[in-house]
Amino acid sequence: MKRLLLSVLLIGVVSIGAIAATRAFFTDTETVLGNTVSTGKVDIQVSANRNSNPETRKFTINNLMPGKNSDSQTLAITNVGPFPVKYKVNISGITDTTLYNNILVSYSVLGLIDNTDIPLGSLNQLTNTEWNTLWESTTLANGATHTFTFTVKLNPNAGNDLMGKTLNFNINVTAIQQEGAF
Numbered sequence: 001m002k003r004l005l006l007s008v009l010l011i012g013v014v015s016i017g018a019i020a021a022t023r024a025f026f027t028d029t030e031t032v033l034g035n036t037v038s039t040g041k042v043d044i045q046v047s048a049n050r051n052s053n054p055e056t057r058k059f060t061i062n063n064l065m066p067g068k069n070s071d072s073q074t075l076a077i078t079n080v081g082p083f084p085v086k087y088k089v090n091i092s093g094i095t096d097t098t099l100y101n102n103i104l105v106s107y108s109v110l111g112l113i114d115n116t117d118i119p120l121g122s123l124n125q126l127t128n129t130e131w132n133t134l135w136e137s138t139t140l141a142n143g144a145t146h147t148f149t150f151t152v153k154l155n156p157n158a159g160n161d162l163m164g165k166t167l168n169f170n171i172n173v174t175a176i177q178q179e180g181a182f
Helices: 002-022 123-127 129-136
Strands: 044-048 070-079 085-092 103-110 113-122 145-154 170-177
Touching: 044 170, 070 085, 070 170
Parallel strands: none
Antiparallel strands: 044 070, 070 145, 085 170, 103 113, 103 145
């Protein structure tokens, strides 16, 4: 009896499999073509004195004398990327630290602190953490520009040891995507 029951069960399973295998079902497949995922980028443009060419943009100040003259230079930072950014400015590649510490700077920022002349002190304060914290907390919207006008002069107490000196340095602007911006 067990064999008969097992045979009937086996025939049933094989029959169901055969029926299911020969049965037709309608189907349809659609394909969504050309899908892409891309990342955005943080992209700023920096110009010095309205020159954005990386090979020729620079500050050039000649013939400073203690307390007698000053020169103004502009640095424009434009966010050309799709995201709002925060940024910081610092100085590197300093060739003469004595002269560097005796260059006095004040600045105003068009697009942020319009027409307000802010004394910064010596040029070396551009690398000051407190100053950079101020700008790291300021957002530069996409398409916006902050234009710094730096007024530069030599410390009125500078001595003869600075006569005929030349200071070379780099201005670095680093931008980072604003947290939570998309």
